[in-house]
Structures are given as C-alpha cells and as structure tokens.
Amino acid sequence: MQYELRYQVIEPKRQTYQNVIDRLGDQPASRYLEGTLDVEPRENFHYRPTWIQDRELYDPRYTALQLTDAYSFLDPRQYYYTPYVTNRAAAHDEFGKTLAYLEKRELLAKMPAQWRDLVASVVVPLRHFESGAQLITVNGARFAYGTSLEQCCTYAAFDRIGNAQMLSRVGIALANGTADVLTGAKSDWLEAAHLQPLRRLVEEIMIVDDWAEAVLAVDAVDQLLYPKLYAGLDEAALLGGAGAYSLVSQHFTSWFADQRKWLDALTNAWQSDPEHADANTAVLQQIEQTWGARAQEAVDTIDAAINARIGDQS
Amino acid sequence: MSVPTTRRQVGIDLQESEENRPLIEAIRQDNPELTIRHLPGLVKLQSAGQIVINRETVEEHLGREWDTGEFQLAIVSYAGNFSEWDDDQIIVKWEH
Numbered sequence: 001m002q003y004e005l006r007y008q009v010i011e012p013k014r015q016t017y018q019n020v021i022d023r024l025g026d027q028p029a030s031r032y033l034e035g036t037l038d039v040e041p042r043e044n045f046h047y048r049p050t051w052i053q054d055r056e057l058y059d060p061r062y063t064a065l066q067l068t069d070a071y072s073f074l075d076p077r078q079y080y081y082t083p084y085v086t087n088r089a090a091a092h093d094e095f096g097k098t099l100a101y102l103e104k105r106e107l108l109a110k111m112p113a114q115w116r117d118l119v120a121s122v123v124v125p126l127r128h129f130e131s132g133a134q135l136i137t138v139n140g141a142r143f144a145y146g147t148s149l150e151q152c153c154t155y156a157a158f159d160r161i162g163n164a165q166m167l168s169r170v171g172i173a174l175a176n177g178t179a180d181v182l183t184g185a186k187s188d189w190l191e192a193a194h195l196q197p198l199r200r201l202v203e204e205i206m207i208v209d210d211w212a213e214a215v216l217a218v219d220a221v222d223q224l225l226y227p228k229l230y231a232g233l234d235e236a237a238l239l240g241g242a243g244a245y246s247l248v249s250q251h252f253t254s255w256f257a258d259q260r261k262w263l264d265a266l267t268n269a270w271q272s273d274p275e276h277a278d279a280n281t282a283v284l285q286q287i288e289q290t291w292g293a294r295a296q297e298a299v300d301t302i303d304a305a306i307n308a309r310i311g312d313q314s
Numbered sequence: 315m316s317v318p319t320t321r322r323q324v325g326i327d328l329q330e331s332e333e334n335r336p337l338i339e340a341i342r343q344d345n346p347e348l349t350i351r352h353l354p355g356l357v358k359l360q361s362a363g364q365i366v367i368n369r370e371t372v373e374e375h376l377g378r379e380w381d382t383g384e385f386q387l388a389i390v391s392y393a394g395n396f397s398e399w400d401d402d403q404i405i406v407k408w409e410h
Contacts, residue, residue, distance in 0.1 A: 007354055028335055032377070078377030 023071070032078040037071055039147040062143040063212035064283045066276040070146025073269035076261050084155050088162060095166055095251045099173060107244035108174045115242035118309045119174055122302060123229065123245075125185040125195055127167040132202035133218045134160035143211040152262045153215065163255060170248055194305035198298040205291075216284070217291035219263055224299040226256040229306075236310060321363040324394030324406050330357045334388045336375035337367075344371050356390060364407035365394070 014021065019038045020029045045057050055061060060070065067073060079087070102108050111119070137160060140153035168182060175181040189195050201221065208214040230249035237245040270280040326341075328334050330352065338357055342348055344366050351358040359365065372380045382404055398405040 009352075009354060030335060031332060076377055083378075 030078065031082075032075070032080050035080045036074070036147050036151065040145070040150065058145060060145040062145070063210045065210075065212045065270050065280050067146070067269060067273055068275045071148055072273065073146070073266055074148050075152050076265045077258070079151065079155055084158075088159070091251070091255070092162060092166075095169075098247050098251065099169055102244050102247060103173050106176070107247075108170065109176055111242045111244055112240060114309050115237065115240060115245060116174065118306060119170065119245060120181045120184060121188050121192065122194070122305055122309070124167055124171040124174070124181055125189040125192070126225075126229075127164040127171070127185070128189040129198060129202055129221075130160045130164035130167065132206060133222075134164070136202075136205055136214045136218050140211040140215045149266070152266070156215075156259060156262070159255060159259065163252065166248075166251060194301050197301045201294050201298045204294075213283075213287050213291075216267075216287050217295070220288070220291045220295040221298065222256065222259070224295055225302070226252065228299060228303060230256070233306070233310075240310060322408050323360050323362055324365055324408060325358060325360040325392060326365055326389060326394075326406060327391040328357045328359065328388045329390055330355055336377075337372055337385075337388055340371040340375045341365065341367055343375075344368050364397075364405055367404040369402045 015026050016029045017034050020033055023037055024033070040058055042058070047057070049055060049057055060066060077083075108119070109116070134157050137153050137157035141150050141157055144150040144153050171181040171185060172179065189199060198221070202218075205214050205217045208217065230252040234246050234249060237243065237249070267284065270284065271277055273280060328338060334357070338350070338359070341359060342350065345359075345361050348359055348361045348365070351360075367382075367385065369380060369382055382399060382401060385404055392406060394406040395409050396404065397407050397409050
C-alpha cells in the first residue's frame with residue numbers, strides 16, 4: 001500500500017481587515033497598519049463637546065497644522081502596543097543595569113562635588129519639566145486627528161513619564177537611597193533662578209490651545225536641552241572624573257534620537273502635504289519664531305548654571 | 315564550454331511570517347524582476363541572475379534597525395551563492 005502526501009492550499013477569503021483593504025487592497029499587511037489605518041471614528045458622533053460647540057469630538061481643526069489625509073503620516077518606527085512596550089522595557093532594563101552598576105560602586109555619590117551639584121540642582125529638577133511635557137503631549141494624544149498621529153503622542157507622553165522616572169532614580173541613587181536630592185530638586189524647580197525661565201515656559205505651553213503648537217514648542221526646548229545637557233556634557237564628564245554622569249546620560253541621548261524619528265517625519269508630512277503645504281510651512285515658521293526664541297532663552301539660563309558649576313563648556 | 319544565453323535563476327525561500335513580510339516587501343522593491351510564489355508557510359523568491367537585499371530598504375519597511383545577520387532567521391533554503399554578505403548588503407547569484 002502506498003500513501004501519497006499532497007498539500008492543499010486553502011486561500012483565505014480575505015488577507016487582512018477592511019480598513020487596510022480600503023486603502024491598500026487585499027494583501028497581507030503589518031500589524032501596525034491593521035491597528036492604525038482609519039481606526040479613529042470619523043462620523044456619527046452623537047454629541048458635540050459642550051466646551052467647544054463648533055467642533056466634533058475628534059476634529060482636525062484642533063490645530064492649525066492640517067493634513068489632507070491624516071494617514072499620510074505613519075510612524076516610521078511602526079510602534080503599536082507590543083513593539084512599543086517591548087522596546088521600552090528593554091531600554092529601561094538597560095538603564096536599570098547601568099544604575100545598578102553605579103549604585104553598587106556608589107559612583108554617583110563619589111562624583112566630584114561640582115558634578116554632584118550639577119546633577120542635583122540642574123539635571124534632576126528636570127523631572128518636573130518631563131512631567132510638564134507629559135501633560136502637553138498627552139493633550140496632543142487626545143486632540144490629534146488620526147490614529148497614526150495620536151498613537152505617537154500617546155507613546156511620547158509615556159516616554160516622558162519614563163524619563164522623569166529615570167531622573168528620579170538618579171536622584172535617589174545620588175542621595176544614597178534617600179529622597180533628599182528629590183526634595184531639593186523640587187524646591188529648586190520652584191525657586192532656583194536658573195530654572196524659572198524653563199518652568200514659566202512649560203507652564204505657558206500648557207495653556208496653548210493648539211495641541212500641535214504645544215507639542216512643537218516642547219520639542220523646541222528638547223532640541224536645545226537634550227544635546228546640551230546629555231550628549232554635550234559627555235566629554236566634560238569623562239574628563240572631569242564624572243564618568244557616572246556619562247553612563248546615565250547616554251540613555252537620554254538614545255531616547256531623544258528615537259523621539260526625533262517621528263517628529264521629523266511628522267514635520268515632513270506637514271510640509272509636503274499636497275493641499276496644505278504652504279499654510280503649514282507658514283505656521284511651522286511662526287511656531288519656530290515664537291517658541292524657538294523662548295526655548296533658547298530658557299536653555300541659555302540653564303547653560304549659564306552649568307558653566308557656573310563645572311566651568312565654561314562652550 | 316559555451317556561454318550561457320539565459321541567466322540562471324537564483325532563488326531564496328523564506329518562512330512566511332508576520333516578521334518576514336516587510337523583508338519580502340523590501341526584496342521585492344529592490345529586485346523588479348522578482349517572482350514570488352506562496353506555498354504553505356513558505357515564500358519562494360526567484361529572479362534571473364541575482365537577488366539583492368539592501369539593509370537600508372529593509373530597515374525602511376521594518377521601521378527599526380536591522381542587522382544583515384538577522385537574514386539567517388528568515389531563510390529556509392536558497393539556490394545560488396552568497397557572493398556578498400556584509401553589513402549593508404546581501405547578494406545572491408551564480409558566480410560561474
């Protein structure tokens with residue numbers, strides 16, 4: 001007797017979900033596309049928001065920056081829940097390892113006095129800045145139009161909590177497991193002269209109505225602050241006996257590189273939009289002018305505080 | 315020996331999975347003459363002469379950094395020689 005082994009292909013009735021088929025045709029698509037394209041409701045809203053009568057619950061007019069098709073922007077990192085969580089879990093694991101190493105050898109506490117002062121009174125207080133940026137970004141997550149955009153804001157907002165947490169852990173390690181540095185950092189954030197321009201700026205950004213303007217204003221600060229504070233002090237830290245700071249700062253530098261990916265792609269999408277490109281470019285320029293100058297002012301004050309502690313870095 | 319008049323086919327068989335779909339899409343983009351056959355659990359890619367895989371294209375489709383070494387995880391079988399396998403590019407072709 002003889003068996004003949006044959007396989008039979010059963011063609012699936014459809015390769016993917018309707019939201020993807022509508023745009024890309026019936027072909028297998030990535031999880032990211034399946035969970036992103038046209039997911040946010042667009043019609044049949046029963047109620048208008050009572051607090052802004054001429055808008056829908058989800059409405060593109062919450063910002064001056066418009067996209068003809070909200071999904072012409074897609075996250076270049078293709079983050080949906082699982083890849084985002086996996087990626088960030090790994091990043092914080094890495095950070096945890098760095099910190100465990102530093103704690104075991106008390107490297108943070110053993111840094112030269114001026115570097116300890118710098119971390120305690122300039123770097124750690126920025127956890128409150130991160131917290132402000134979180135509020136602003138989560139506002140973007142609510143009012144952005146289109147899942148692809150809203151998704152990026154949601155994750156960026158969570159990232160801010162993560163960054164604040166990393167800074168807090170550095171503060172706790174610096175104070176040998178006590179909350180002393182954190183308490184001092186809070187009062188520095190509220191009172192120290194070198195942080196007031198930044199605090200004022202963040203609080204003013206919080207009440208900007210246009211969600212995109214607010215997110216970009218925070219980004220204007222980030223673009224100056226992150227390179228200056230983290231990548232910029234790396235060499236000085238290594239040469240100044242504060243290698244611990246360099247080990248910590250690398251994690252913020254790599255987060256910022258990741259943050260840039262979606263923001264650059266988004267700015268690009270706004271500027272190359274088939275219908276709204278010109279209007280968007282004008283708005284972007286105006287945002288850059290308004291907030292860029294303010295950000296520069298706030299970061300300059302911090303820069304002066306850095307130079308006062310560890311000598312001129314420029 | 316006579317000079318072959320047609321270029322011989324090279325081929326790569328990849329596992330069909332969610333992970334490999336962007337990779338296949340990238341190979342399709344870089345090799346316009348590619349023929350793709352779907353078998354259960356397997357995707358057979360064939361092209362005359364050579365198949366090129368560029369790291370940059372794969373990363374674009376994948377949305378993350380990709381090491382050419384990761385190609386090992388996707389491949390089931392192949393026909394041809396790996397004439398190049400460096401950090402940026404993999405080329406499969408017959409070299410004689």
